[in-house]
Amino acid sequence: MEPESAVTTCYRHPKVETHVRCTRCDRYICPDCMREAAVGHQCVECVKEGARSIRQARTAFGGRIATAPVVTYVLIGLNVLAYLGELVRPAIVDRFAMLGAGLRGPDGGHYLWQYPYPPELHAEGVVGGQWERMLTGAFLHLPPTQGTFGILHIVMNMVSLWNVGRVVEAQLGRVRYITLYLLSALGGSVLVLLIAPGNPTIGASGAIFGLGAAYYVMARRLGADMSTVNRYMTGLLLWLLISAGLTSWQGHLGGLLAGGVVTLVFAYVPRGPRRGLIQAAACTGLLVLLVLLTVGKVTGLTS
Structure with missing residues (x-):
């Protein structure tokens, strides 16, 4: 019987001789595969397995802790890019603004909705199958020389998004934050469709009102000093009333209501292994409700 070889090699690099074992799985590892551990060294696979088993830090609302408001940066960037696109091609506003019917x-002219309509006219807006308008309108703003505010429209919205968005994103985490933002924008568009389907609307205000509602709900849930929060919400609600004659109050109110509902779910679902699943189910339920309301309204307008 031949004696057993005393040469031991790395389990990942069989040609490399080594006498060091992983302190976790006891396999031989070479210097390229060694990772410092509390005691001795571990192999690459054991380090990865250990990292997966470490519980990730979470916010009070279940989101992962992030050091930078990346989603807020991205949202501001998308709004600014869309605005630059409007300046180069103004027809973008006409094509992608929120319009129900x-x-x-x-001749390219726009006319008020009536049904049935003459054969020489064509339906446009959500009733014409342009469903993307429900979200694209939330990334467009008034051109510099149009409307009551002009370029101040995007400036005011982006400043608000920067101020409130960073706070909300830090508390909710990126996934919940973008879910809140998009559902708030969609909620604003749905209320516009239900109440004023013939009015074209643009702007991120609906989504920002949703962030405002989230800011209030989170502060209440965390037991924060409400004096500053109440002043902010008072200003937001006053703007909702004042802007009724200047902008789309339906979009503002719809975003506020949708954002409030989403954040109530995020804030008050009990902690536990199923919290994320319950939150996702509730957001999906709200999305389904908004879609059903949209389909019902479109059906009513076309029948």
Whole structure:
């Protein structure tokens, strides 16, 4: 019987001789595979396995802790890019603004919705199958020379998004934050469709009102000093009333309501292994409700 070889090699690099074992799995590892551990060294696979088993830090609302408001940066960037696109091609606003129901003539003119409509006219807006308008309108803003505010429209919205968005994102985490933002924007568009389907609307205000509602709900849930929060919400609600004659109050109110509902779910679902699943189910339920309301309204407008 031949004596057993005393040469031992790395389990990942069989040609490399080594006499060091992983302190976790006891396999031989070479210097390239060694990772410092509390005691001795571990192999690459054991280090990865250990990292997966470490519980990730979470916020009070279940989101992962992030050091930078990346989603807020991205949202501001998308709004600014869309605005630059408007300046280069103004027709973008006409095509992608939120519009529930309208008619377009062969001459390119726009007409109020009526059903049935003459054969020479074509339906435009959500009733015309342009469902993307429900979200794209939330990334567009008034051109510099149009409307009551002009370029102040995007400036005011982006400043608000920067101020409130960073706080909300830090508390909710990135996934919950973007879910809140998009559902708030969609909620604003749905209320516009239900109440004023013939009014074209643009702007991130609906989503920002949703962030404002989230800011208030989170502060209450965390037991924060409400004096500053109440002043902010008072200003937000006053702007909702004042802007009724200047902008789309339906979009503002819809975003506020949707954002409030989403954040109530994030804030008050009990902690536990199923919290994330319950939160996701509730957000999905709200999305389904908004879709059903949209389909019902479109059906009513076209029948």
